[in-house]
Amino acid sequence: MKNLLLIFVPVLLLGCNAQDDDSSQVNESSQIEQTVYQWASVQKGGTPQRNVVKTSDEYWQTVTGRELKKGVAVYLTTDDNLIRVAPKASYYHGQVFKAKGIDIDQLELLNNNAKTKYDLTATASQSVMQQAGFDDGSVALKGLTNGDNAILKTRQALSDDDVYLIHVKEKNSPHLLTIKSGFEKSNEAQRLPVELSVGDKALLKDEITLSLISPVSEQVNVQYNAGTAEFSQPLEQLGAINGFYEIEARVMTEIKGKKVMRSVKVPFTNVTTTALLGAPKYQTNANKVVVNLPIEAEMPGRFAIKATLASKNGDVVTQLATVEVAAQIDSFEQLSLPFDIATAPKGELFLMNVELTDQTRMMKTYPKL
Known part of the structure; x- marks a missing residue:
């Protein structure tokens, strides 16, 4: 069973540059409340997300009732398209105004000189869209323009200042x-x-x-x-x-x-950087290891540290256990990461796959110790 417990750990308030020797200066004693969790098995390390890559075969734009009555350009490159027209809410002097729903039978699609009508297939009326979960007075249709740009126009008596969303999606567009x-x-x-x-x-x-x-x-x-x-x-x-x-x-x-x-x-x-970690100190007692880790908060908040304890014996690295500790840190503190491992460790101990989470602001970093 996974153990989740709340413990009070007596710690010394040390700067993040304190060294593991007898000459370290003790500033004052403190007691912080830690939430400690040891995973049932060693966890893989996380990786920071550097970039976001997306592709789009669609566009959306906001128009007024006046513009929709006059005619709005729609940019089509394939007949495999879907045109959704939806009324939007607008705000004026603290009041909310909802635009009138669209009558699909009053819409028409014209060529660029507004003289020739293209075939306009009514895909979904207001009632059909409502059944599909779009309870906003919107309609959906398909414009058969042979991939040519066109003009979308309504004969409906819309209010000039009402606001509408035109959303065009083109599947299989090059x-x-x-x-x-x-x-x-x-x-x-x-x-x-x-x-x-x-x-x-x-x-x-x-x-x-x-x-x-x-x-x-x-x-x-x-x-x-x-x-x-x-x-x-x-x-x-x-x-x-x-x-x-x-x-x-x-x-x-x-x-x-x-x-x-x-x-x-x-x-x-x-x-931004909201906390810094200092050099860890290791205390071993048989198959129990406590790692004391100084932390300095640049901004007060609740911080969590997740780390895997590992040992290095020659060229062999053994990952022993993963622990996560969280606490409120207002300035300088020293967190204690207690590891319960199967057997007494051999070789040099170190922390790997360290993740520092600022839970107050929801930010995560991956410091190297």
Whole structure:
């Protein structure tokens, strides 16, 4: 059975640079509450996520009722498409206004000079969409334009200022947007690596529009510049305690005389160093090993350390056990990692696969001791 227990461990408050010798200075004694968990078997080490890579065969845009009555350009490259039109809520003076639902029979798809009608297959009316779980007054249809750009227009009497979402997805399109972005943004740097391309085509700066979706609803401008997203100001949230930040990219380019639009969203975290670990000290008693590990919190919070105890005898490395310890750390403390192993260890002891988690801000690092 896995043991999860709450223990009080008397420790000495040491700086992270304290050495394992008799001359170490004792500043004051303290007692911290630790949560200790030993895994039933040795755990594999985690690896930091450096990048996010996604592809997109779709795009979305927000339009008004006035624009939809006048006609909105839709960028199609294949007949294997799905066009969803959904009313959105808008906010005015603290009140919520919901746009009128779309009548699928009042929609039409025209060529670019608005003179020729294309076949428009009604895939799902409001009632069908509602049965499928889209209880928002939206409709879905397919535009048979032979892969040509077109104009979507309604004859319905919509309010001019109502807001609608147009979402176009093209399965089997040869024109996929690919994005590769950094997963971690340093809080000290106001930029994030972002690479974008459609197929083999590199994109120009004026073909790319970036925006920030914030888990704490902050308003920050983002500009694309030479392979990076540049933020107009520092971000408020550290880690992912309220969820991830997202970069939303929308591109408009031209391929073989056709305009291609694509949208994509990728998550990232805003991170900084919130705690540092010192040199571990080992105490062995038969098949029990206690590792005392100094920790210095740059920011107060609850921190967890997961580590595997290993021994090295010549060239042979043996992984013995994995323990995780968590505690509230306000400044300097010394955590104790108690390992219960099958037999007394042989050779030099060391910690490997160390993971430090800031549970207050939901950030994880992989320090080397």
